[in-house]
Amino acid sequence: MTGIISPSMPVIVTKDLMSGKMVYSTFNEGGGKVLWFGAFGSETLERLRWMRDVLGPVMKRVVEKAGGISVWNILAQGIQMGDECHNRHAASTNIFLKSIIEPLFSIDLSRDTALQVYRFIAGNSHFFLNMTMTGCKLAMDAARDIEDSTIVTAMSRNGTDFGIRVSGLGDNWFVSPSPLLLDALYNPGYGPDDGAPDIGDSAIIETMGLGGFAIAAAPAMASFAGGGFQEAVGITKQMGLITITKNSKFGVPALDFEGTPMGIDIRKVVETEILPSIDSAVIHKATGAGQIGAGIVKAPYECFAQALMAFGKKYDLAA
C-alpha cells in the first residue's frame, strides 16, 4: 500500500499493512540526464525542482484520494503483461496510470498541472520501478531476523562493493567487489571499458524474486542475456535451484503460471555455485553521462561464501 508523500522533500511512502512498517523511495526521474544515473547538470536540477514543487505535492493528493495504491496488485498484473518488473515496467506503469487518472483529474487542480504530471509519468515507462522497490524492500524486511534462517534479505551495490544480508545473521553485510556487466548491450559510442561496476539498491527486486528471477515473464529482456526465449526460461528455472519457494502471487504465463522463484538460500548458492541473476543498467564510470547500457549481471560468489562461514560460526556448526 503506497501512501502519503511529504511535501517538502517528496518521497514515496509504502506501508506493510500487516506490520505497519513504512519504507521510502524517491520518485523515478526517467531516462537521460538524471541524478539516479549520475548526471547533475542544470536540466537535471530543473527537473528535480519540478518534482519537488509540483509532482510530489500533486501525487500526495492523488494517492490520498485513491486511498493508497496496491503495489502487489499492479506487479501481479505486470507479470502477466511482459514485465519482469525491474528493467521492464511498461505494463505496470500503464496500470499505475490507470489507477491514478481518476483522482488526478478529480482533485481541485488546474488542468494544465494535472496534464503536466500525467505527461511526466506517461513519458517514463520506468515510473513504477521505485514503487516496486519499496514493495520488495518491505517484503524482505518482513523476513529479517529469523533465527536459523539462511535466506538472503537484501542484495545491494554501490559501484564499488556488492553486499548481501542474511535473515539469521542480524544487521551484518557480507561484501565483495561489485561485478562488471559483461553481458550488456551498450548505447552507441560506449563499451564495457566505460561502465562502472554494478550499482544501485534495485537488486532488492531480485532478492524478492522479480526482475532477473522473473525474466521468463519478459522475453523482450532475453536479448540482454544474448539469447532468446529459451535462455530467459533457463534463467528463471536456474533461479529456482537456489531459492526455497515459488511466489504464487506472480504466475509466469509461459511457465503455465508457475510462481516466480523466491527466497535465495545462501547454502544453495554456495553448493550449486549458481549465482543470483540481476537485471541491471550500466552507468558511466567517470563522466555524468548517466546510463550507457543495460544487461544482466551475476551476484559475486564470495559474499555468499562469507555469509555461510559466518552462519556456521554463529550457530556453532561443524565445518
Next chain:
Amino acid sequence: MTGIISPSMPVIVTKDLMSGKMVYSTFNEGGGKVLWFGAFGSETLERLRWMRDVLGPVMKRVVEKAGGISVWNILAQGIQMGDECHNRHAASTNIFLKSIIEPLFSIDLSRDTALQVYRFIAGNSHFFLNMTMTGCKLAMDAARDIEDSTIVTAMSRNGTDFGIRVSGLGDNWFVSPSPLLLDALYNPGYGPDDGAPDIGDSAIIETMGLGGFAIAAAPAMASFAGGGFQEAVGITKQMGLITITKNSKFGVPALDFEGTPMGIDIRKVVETEILPSIDSAVIHKATGAGQIGAGIVKAPYECFAQALMAFGKKYDLAA
C-alpha cells in the same frame, strides 16, 4: 488510422492510409446486458443512448485532437503484453487509454464528462476490440480480388451459418453451418446446451492472423483450450501450417518474436484438414442473457472444400 466519428449514429471510422479506404464499427459496449451479445432491456438502451449522446461526440473530438490513433501501433504493443487481440485486449485497451488521456482532458469539456468517458473505457478491457476489427478488416480488404489467389479474406458467422470469402473468387461467400463451441468455459448455471452456434464478425481478427492464430502470445487464454502454455504454442504453430506467411509486425515473445501466422490458404486447409482456430464468446441461444461463456472454436471444413471446388471451376483446373 482511426479517425472521425459521426455525431448522430456514432461509429468508429478507420482508414487505410495506403488506399484511402474506410471501414466502420460500433463502439464496444462492454460486458453484461449489452446489445452485441443479444440483450435489449432498459439498461442496455440507456447505455446505448449515453454512447450516442456523450461517448460518440466526445470521442470524435478526442480522436481528432489526437490526430488519429494508429490501430497497428497499439496491437503491436498489445502482442508484447499478453494480448492475443481478440478475447484478451487488456493491454491494448490500456495503451489506447494512454493515447487519449491527453486530448480527453485538454479539450473544452466538463471534467465530469471527461471522467465519465474515461471510466467507461477504463472499465471495459475489451474497448479496443472493435478498433482491432476495423484494422483487420482493412488489411484483409487490401488482399481482395487478386487473380489466382487462394487466400481467405474474410471469415464470419451469424449464429446459423459460417462463411468465408477467398481473394481470387470475388464477392462470393462459401457457407456451412456454424459450429458449436465445444471447448468453452461456461458461466455458472450454463452449459453447452444453452449456447448458440458461433456468432459474430470478429473472426476477421483470425483471418488477419491475430486472436486464435496468436494465442501463444496470450498464455492466459490457453485454459480455454483445456490446456496450458504448450497447447497455446501448439495452436499458433498449427496455424502456421495453413498460412502463407508470418506477420513481422506482430512478434510473439514466447516464440522468439516470430511473427503471427497470416494468410489462410484454402488449399492448405483442405489438404491438411487443420481448421482455423477462432477465439470466441458463447452467446445464449434463446434468451437475452448475453454472453454465457468463452472458448475456442474451429472453422468448419466444408466451406473451405466448397471454395476450393469453386476455385478449380473458375480457373478451369483439372480436379
